[in-house]
Amino acid sequence: xxxxxxxxxxxxxxxxxxxxxxxxxxxxxxxxxxxxxxxxxxxxxxxxxxxxxxxxxxxxxxxxxxxxxxxxxxxxxxxxxxxxxxxxxxxxxxxxxxxxxxxxxxxxxxxxxxxxxxxxxxxxxxxxxxxxxxxxxxxxxxxxxxxxxxxxxxxxxxxxxxxxxxxxxxxxxxxxxxxxxxxxxxxxxxxxxxxxxxxxx
Numbered sequence: 001x002x003x004x005x006x007x008x009x010x011x012x013x014x015x016x017x018x019x020x021x022x023x024x025x026x027x028x029x030x031x032x033x034x035x036x037x038x039x040x041x042x043x044x045x046x047x048x049x050x051x052x053x054x055x056x057x058x059x060x061x062x063x064x065x066x067x068x069x070x071x072x073x074x075x076x077x078x079x080x081x082x083x084x085x086x087x088x089x090x091x092x093x094x095x096x097x098x099x100x101x102x103x104x105x106x107x108x109x110x111x112x113x114x115x116x117x118x119x120x121x122x123x124x125x126x127x128x129x130x131x132x133x134x135x136x137x138x139x140x141x142x143x144x145x146x147x148x149x150x151x152x153x154x155x156x157x158x159x160x161x162x163x164x165x166x167x168x169x170x171x172x173x174x175x176x177x178x179x180x181x182x183x184x185x186x187x188x189x190x191x192x193x194x195x196x197x198x199x200x201x
Contacts, residue, residue, distance in 0.1 A: 004110070006115075007129055013140075026108070034093075035085065039064060065146065086118055116160045121168065127171075131165070
C-alpha cells in the first residue's frame with residue numbers, strides 16, 4: 001500500500017483536493033477533522049489542553065477561536081499544545097492506515113496541514129503538495145470568517161513556506177486553475193500512485 005501525505009498551507013485548496021481523492025475511492029484521513037473531534041466535548045484532547053490553556057476550554061470542549069487567540073498572545077504555548085495533541089492525532093492516523101491495509105487498499109492518503117512541521121513527511125511514501133500562489137492564497141484566506149491580516153500572518157509564520165513544501169514534494173497539484181483541471185491532476189496522481197503500488201514501490 002502506498003501512503004501519501006497530502007499537505008498545503010492555509011487557503012491553498014487542500015481540503016477541496018482531499019475531497020477529490022475521496023470521491024475517486026481513495027481512503028483519506030482528515031487530520032483537521034480528527035482534531036475537531038478530539039477538541040469536542042468528551043474528546044481526548046480536552047483535559048490536556050485545559051491543563052495548558054484553561055481559558056480555551058468552554059463547557060467541556062476546546063473553543064478553537066479562544067485557543068487561537070491565546071496562542072497568538074502567547075506563542076510559547078503552541079509547542080506545549082502540539083506535544084499534547086499531535087500524539088493523539090497520530091494514533092488515529094495509525095489506526096486508519098491499519099484499517100486501510102487490512103481492507104486491501106492500494107493507496108491511502110493522510111490529509112495533514114502540518115505534514116512537514118510534525119516530521120510525518122519522513123514516514124510516508126509520497127508527498128503531495130497543494131499550491132495556488134501567494135496572492136490567491138491570501139485572497140482566499142481573508143475571505144474566511146474571523147480571519148484578519150494579523151491572524152493570517154501568524155498562521156503563516158508557523159507553517160513551512162510554500163516554496164519549500166513544493167521543493168520537497170513528489171507531486172504538486174495546482175488549485176489556481178478550474179476545479180475540472182485540478183480534478184484531472186488528481187486523476188493523474190492517483191494513476192501514478194496505483195502504478196507504484198502494483199510495482200510494490
